[in-house]
Amino acid sequence: MTTAKQHRPIIAAMIGDPAGIGPEVCAKAVATGEPQKLCRPVLIGDARAIASAIERSALSLGLQVVRTLEEARFDERAAVVLDPGDLRPGEYVTGQPSAAGGRAVVRWIRLADQLAQAHAIDGWIMGPVDSTSLKLANEIESIDDLQPPGTWMFRISGPLRVVPITEHIRLRDVPGTVTRAAVFDLIRLVDETLRRWGIAEPRIGVAGLNPHAMFEEDAERIAPAVSDAQQSGINCKGPISPDSIFRQGLDGHFDAIVSMYHDQGQIALKSAAFEGACTIYMGLHFVRLSVPHGTAMDIAGQGKAQHLSMLAAMKTAALLAAGGGFLKHS
Numbered sequence: 001m002t003t004a005k006q007h008r009p010i011i012a013a014m015i016g017d018p019a020g021i022g023p024e025v026c027a028k029a030v031a032t033g034e035p036q037k038l039c040r041p042v043l044i045g046d047a048r049a050i051a052s053a054i055e056r057s058a059l060s061l062g063l064q065v066v067r068t069l070e071e072a073r074f075d076e077r078a079a080v081v082l083d084p085g086d087l088r089p090g091e092y093v094t095g096q097p098s099a100a101g102g103r104a105v106v107r108w109i110r111l112a113d114q115l116a117q118a119h120a121i122d123g124w125i126m127g128p129v130d131s132t133s134l135k136l137a138n139e140i141e142s143i144d145d146l147q148p149p150g151t152w153m154f155r156i157s158g159p160l161r162v163v164p165i166t167e168h169i170r171l172r173d174v175p176g177t178v179t180r181a182a183v184f185d186l187i188r189l190v191d192e193t194l195r196r197w198g199i200a201e202p203r204i205g206v207a208g209l210n211p212h213a214m215f216e217e218d219a220e221r222i223a224p225a226v227s228d229a230q231q232s233g234i235n236c237k238g239p240i241s242p243d244s245i246f247r248q249g250l251d252g253h254f255d256a257i258v259s260m261y262h263d264q265g266q267i268a269l270k271s272a273a274f275e276g277a278c279t280i281y282m283g284l285h286f287v288r289l290s291v292p293h294g295t296a297m298d299i300a301g302q303g304k305a306q307h308l309s310m311l312a313a314m315k316t317a318a319l320l321a322a323g324g325g326f327l328k329h330s
Contacts, residue, residue: 008039009122009321010069011287011314012082012115014108015045016127017101019092020295021305023049024057026127027079028307029314031059036076039318042069042121044108047083052094054079057303069120084111094301097130102137105129109146116286122321123287125278125313130295144168151283152186154193154256155265155292156316156326157273160249161256162265163190163282174261178209178217183225183258190256191234193282198325204229205245205254206238207264213239222260246272278313280320287321289313 013029016022026043027050035041043050047065054061062078072080086107091100112124131143140146144167147153154163165186166177187204194202206226208218222239229236238258240248246268249257259265269277270292281288291309299305316327 009318010042010120011035011039011317011321012042012044012112012121012124013310013314014105014112014124014127015043015049017097017105017130017133017295018046018049018087019094019096019098019101019133020128020130020297020300022127022129022295024053024300024303024305025291025307025310026050027053027059027061028057028305029311030079031057031061032307032311033076034311035314035318038315039122039321040072040074041080041314042072043079043081044112044124045081045083045127046087046104047081048087048089049094050079050081052301056301069115082111084108095297097132097136097295097297099133099136099138101130102133102135103139105133106137106139113148113288116284116288119286121286123289123317125310125317126288126290127310128291128293128295130297133295148281148284148288151281152189154190154280154282155269155277156280156312157269157277158250159252160246160269160272161254161326162246162249162259162269163256164259164262164265167262169261171261175209175217178221178260180221180225180228183222184228186258187225187229187234187236188232189283190258191229191236194255196323197320198323199255201235202255203253204234204236205240205249205257206236207242207245207257207259208239209242209260211243212241277309278316280316287317289317 013026015026064078064080092098115121218239226238277292279290
């Protein structure tokens with residue numbers, strides 16, 4: 001007989017650089033037992049790193065190492081680790097970047113994407129990666145290359161949810177990217193995505209570009225885009241002054257906010273909260289998230305790392321994959 005538990009989505013967490021705090025925060029998150037209430041969690045990466053993290057953090061958590069998902073039993077008292085067996089003992093040292101760690105991260109990312117594309121998993125989370133390890137691996141030019149093509153980074157910090165039109169570009173280049181078409185297209189994508197994630201009638205706020213949203217880009221580009229979206233049946237408002245819209249998001253007036261550039265929303269998000277925040281790559285047919293912190297090599301292996309961001313990411317991924325909306329915040 002099929003049980004309700006068998007319908008829980010399978011959510012994978014790629015442990016990040018094996019020498020950093022990724023294995024620890026993944027193990028700690030699973031050890032809380034909270035993700036298992038919403039999904040069937042799987043960790044992708046080096047099982048030895050997970051075993052070491054469990055021991056050093058004194059966690060009451062077993063370990064089930066598998067080479068294929070078909071082998072997984074999903075015992076709620078054990079961490080299921082999908083270990084491709086592609087790292088040998090001694091190839092990396094905890095707390096130190098390495099080419100081996102960088103190459104492993106790239107392979108594990110590709111494996112997670114392959115599993116998601118094949119519908120073998122319902123979503124996955126990218127653990128913290130190390131830019132130095134990636135450079136030593138010489139496989140990608142920068143950490144920005146880890147963002148899937150054709151996606152936008154939808155960031156969550158408690159009730160505040162923000163997605164910018166662009167990411168890491170020069171501030172002087174920002175106005176040229178704020179076009180009527182770009183703003184409208186992103187509003188429409190946010191509306192479609194939120195509906196798929198379980199928000200029946202999304203409320204979308206749109207930030208202005210300039211102080212108090214009072215100059216020509218706001219009146220001639222953003223306002224017409226918002227009007228276009230409204231006429232197509234989308235519940236959105238804007239342009240709203242950038243110095244007040246994020247406060248409105250924190251107060252629950254919007255399900256998501258479209259911002260005009262990276263730091264416009266990031267300053268608000270990181271000021272509101274850091275622990276428990278996560279990022280969703282919007283534009284994929286599956287749920288893919290990442291955590292907002294790095295590998296913290298200086299404390300790796302010491303059992304000191306906070307796991308709240310990974311825990312929030314696991315729970316968020318599970319809810320969104322099941323069409324259950326976002327985590328509730330008091």
